[in-house]
Amino acid sequence: MAIILSVNSGSSSVKVSIYKSSKQGQDPIQLADAQISGLTAPPAKLSYQRGSENIKGQEVKDINSNEDACEYILDHLVKDNSLSEISSRDDITYACHRVVHGGDYPTAHVIDEDTYHHLEDLTDLAPLHNTSALAIVKACMKALPKATNIAYFDSSFHATIPEAVRTYAIDPKVAQRNKLRKYGFHGISYAFITRAVAQYLNKPESETSLIALHLGSGASACAIKSGKSLDTSMGLTPLAGLPGATRSGDVDPSLIFHFTHDAGKPSPSSTKEMHISTAEEILNKKSGWKALTGTTDFGEISSSQDPACKLAFEIFVDRLIHFIGSYYVKLEGEVDALVFAGGIGEKGALLRTRIVEKCRCLGFGLDEQTNNNKIEDVVRDIGMEGARYRTLVCQTDEQFEMARQCAAGLEGN
Ligand SMILES: Nc1ncnc2c1ncn2[C@@H]1O[C@H](COP(=O)(O)OP(=O)(O)O)[C@@H](O)[C@H]1O
Ligand SMILES: CC(=O)OP(=O)(O)O
Numbered sequence: 001m002a003i004i005l006s007v008n009s010g011s012s013s014v015k016v017s018i019y020k021s022s023k024q025g026q027d028p029i030q031l032a033d034a035q036i037s038g039l040t041a042p043p044a045k046l047s048y049q050r051g052s053e054n055i056k057g058q059e060v061k062d063i064n065s066n067e068d069a070c071e072y073i074l075d076h077l078v079k080d081n082s083l084s085e086i087s088s089r090d091d092i093t094y095a096c097h098r099v100v101h102g103g104d105y106p107t108a109h110v111i112d113e114d115t116y117h118h119l120e121d122l123t124d125l126a127p128l129h130n131t132s133a134l135a136i137v138k139a140c141m142k143a144l145p146k147a148t149n150i151a152y153f154d155s156s157f158h159a160t161i162p163e164a165v166r167t168y169a170i171d172p173k174v175a176q177r178n179k180l181r182k183y184g185f186h187g188i189s190y191a192f193i194t195r196a197v198a199q200y201l202n203k204p205e206s207e208t209s210l211i212a213l214h215l216g217s218g219a220s221a222c223a224i225k226s227g228k229s230l231d232t233s234m235g236l237t238p239l240a241g242l243p244g245a246t247r248s249g250d251v252d253p254s255l256i257f258h259f260t261h262d263a264g265k266p267s268p269s270s271t272k273e274m275h276i277s278t279a280e281e282i283l284n285k286k287s288g289w290k291a292l293t294g295t296t297d298f299g300e301i302s303s304s305q306d307p308a309c310k311l312a313f314e315i316f317v318d319r320l321i322h323f324i325g326s327y328y329v330k331l332e333g334e335v336d337a338l339v340f341a342g343g344i345g346e347k348g349a350l351l352r353t354r355i356v357e358k359c360r361c362l363g364f365g366l367d368e369q370t371n372n373n374k375i376e377d378v379v380r381d382i383g384m385e386g387a388r389y390r391t392l393v394c395q396t397d398e399q400f401e402m403a404r405q406c407a408a409g410l411e412g413n
């Protein structure tokens with residue numbers, strides 16, 4: 001039996017899910033789920049779920065970094081006597097890590113000294129995401145000497161994006177030297193979505209084509225043709241494309257020089273490990289829903305009558321249909337379904353209504369009653385009967401996807 005830890009380290013939270021895998025080829029079984037959030041707005045809070053035990057939002061002291069959070073969670077797992085599968089840290093066989101930027105890595109990679117240093121070099125391309133992930137990888141390599149650490153990259157799923165789609169119209173020599181191209185992200189989630197939806201539609205993944213939307217704190221769209229990424233809205237970094245909780249998404253690239261004269265200077269929030277410019281700080285951390293409305297909670301924005309919230313909502317609708325229309329054409333109308341996923345995609349019934357209404361001309365339609373019901377299945381059809389194309393909601397799970405890929409790669413055990 002293998003015990004698999006799946007770690008998703010974000011800018012303000014660390015989520016860890018624990019699985020056991022008894023047999024190769026079988027999906028891993030979740031044992032527990034732990035999350036420490038509020039890392040950037042202390043006190044940090046612990047949520048923990050195992051079977052019927054449920055801790056929600058318990059304040060935890062002296063947690064000042066993602067590494068502290070990971071240490072705390074490891075301790076919590078070992079001390080939980082009812083979690084008989086983990087009585088010491090040595091019981092953990094694999095630690096899977098979500099690493100947002102994987103550069104040219106087309107698949108997951110076991111992390112050794114070499115891989116680790118290569119990933120450090122890539123951190124400049126996605127400092128806000130990779131820095132915290134790598135800090136945890138390092139902490140786990142030390143704290144779990146018996147475990148194999150594996151990096152799963154958000155960018156790998158998009159390795160199939162054709163050259164003309166991934167190439168920016170800039171000096172090719174500089175582009176090549178500095179590795180400037182579209183990489184795309186949320187790929188672990190898109191891999192989950194593609195497999196889950198293909199299974200739901202009872203089709204092989206290689207015959208499944210989707211317009212998929214992963215709408216969370218960071219939001220992106222993906223055109224999936226015959227199970228493979230054809231295009232996605234994020235680019236060199238997760239800043240491109242759709243706006244997010246604190247991200248601007250696409251703006252005219254020269255805008256930032258009119259916004260501030262300090263664009264190229266290091267941001268005051270840079271640290272020894274994380275170097276970011278003032279421009280990156282403004283566009284990644286001080287924009288998006290937070291800047292427009294004061295809140296990062298899109299649920300609150302959706303139900304508010306405040307004009308700033310209504311505008312933010314309409315901005316999201318506008319940017320989303322921009323990508324849906326574009327991807328519909330790129331897929332030549334061969335689309336099995338429009339899929340909503342991520343916290344906002346899964347819970348935002350009103351947003352789904354407005355988007356699908358706008359896409360009626362393409363042949364999408366909603367069943368309002370199903371759309372408004374609480375969605376518990378992994379994949380739920382919310383489309384109108386008789387509509388040309390299906391509309392689905394998929395409860396994506398990045399931690400599970402990593403554990404599943406890890407278990408699928410295990411030697412018979
Ligand atoms: N009822 C709701 N309607 C729309 N959006 C919601 C609702 N509840 C939560 N959300 C949004 O879901 C987001 C979290 O999505 P999630 O995919 O979990 O984020 P992350 O990218 O941080 O993992 C929150 O930022 C919040 O805006
Ligand atoms: C890639 C990315 O934007 O990730 P997240 O949505 O977790 O911030």
Ligand SMILES: [Mg+2]
Nearest residue numbers: 216217218342
């Ligand atoms: Mg996310």
